[in-house]
Amino acid sequence: MSVDQHTANKALTAPWREALYNDPAGAALKALADIASPDLVARWAEPWGTLSGPEDFFEQTIGGLLTAMPDLERRDTIVVAGRDDFGADWVGCGGYYLGTFSTPLFDIPPTGHVAHLRFHEFYRIAEGKVVEIQALWDLPELMMQAGAWPLSPSLGREWHVPGPATQDGLVQGPWNEEESQASRKHIVDMLTALKRHPLEGGPEVMEMERYWHPKMNWYGPSGIGTGRGVTGFRNWHQIPFLKAMPDRGQYLDEITYHFFGDGPYVAVTGWPNMVQTITDDGWLGIAPTGKRITMRSLDFWRLEKGLIRENWVMVDLMDVYAQIGVDVLGRMREFNKSRAGFDRETGQALEGAWQ
Secondary structure, three states: OOOHHHHHHHHHHHHHHHHHHHOOOOOOHHHHHHEEEEEEEEOOOOOOOEEOOOHHHHHHHHHHHHHHHHOOEEEEEEEEEEOOOOOOOEEEEEEEEEEEEOEEEOOOOOOOOEEEEEEEEEEEEEEOOEEEEEEEEEEHHHHHHOOOOOOOOOOOOOOOOOOOOOOEEOOOOOOOHHHHHHHHHHHHHHHHHHOOOOOOOHHHHHOHHEEEEEEEEEEEEOOEEEEEEHHHHHHHHHHHHHHHHOOOOHHHHHHHOOEEEEEEEEEOOOOOOOOEEEEEEEOOOOOOOOOOOEEEEEEEEEEOOOOOEEEEEOOOOOHHEEEEOOOOHHHHHHHHHHOOOOOOOOEEEEEOOOO
């Protein structure tokens, strides 16, 4: 019995994901080398940046986490696959890395306790190899766990964001084209409706009740937080976001979306996939700088009975802050000057203090 391409692509990434769960220090690099192109391009969140080749990517990302959390493991709660409008095949993964946070990461103070780092990772596959990764790791979440978040508090609820309520996020094959494309269309239509406001009218033009479940959860990144129901979504994210940047969705020729569906799940990535201008107050405590920014948002949606019940959203907030001249890690290091094990002048971790 033949296996469809998208089920095969999920299987291709499975040894890499399993190695990160069972033996990241010993088996993961080989597992990555087996599935990745030598010319792999890995586009990572701030402050990692763009990395080239499997070894450099592994050393800078997983290697750094292993230093901070020697007992590191990966837990996937969502694994989906599909093809975008450009004919490219993707596997999208969401979940957590976790381990005992025992040494600093980017000078984030270790807690000595178990800590987690939420991730969304999207793998583009061509000719049986991973050729590109676009990924966001929620570093602000780790700062919060360490009591070291140096900027504005979140409007939404900060908590350990759960996996799918239905516990079916590791979508099994075969790939269902009819359901997957219908799910994808629902999301694209929903986003099109969202963009009608404010240019075409008030909140009613977004037709939220047509697309979203009354008990929806919008799981935003740390720094924004979670909103429950349409009211929670609007209060803790949408209203501040649109007030600050009402021109969002108007520069489609400058961005690229990669949408794909897998059963009741839909995923999107883009690098970037938003462009807008901070012209007013209200979002993240950022002053209206008049600065035009790009944003990277890697998202998953789950539909239930034809409506969106859950939406996992990751935004590279540290990249946003960098674009407006705010050094998040630099400000965090200012706080670290008062902590044992950190340099009193620079706030950087002292070598040998964490042995």
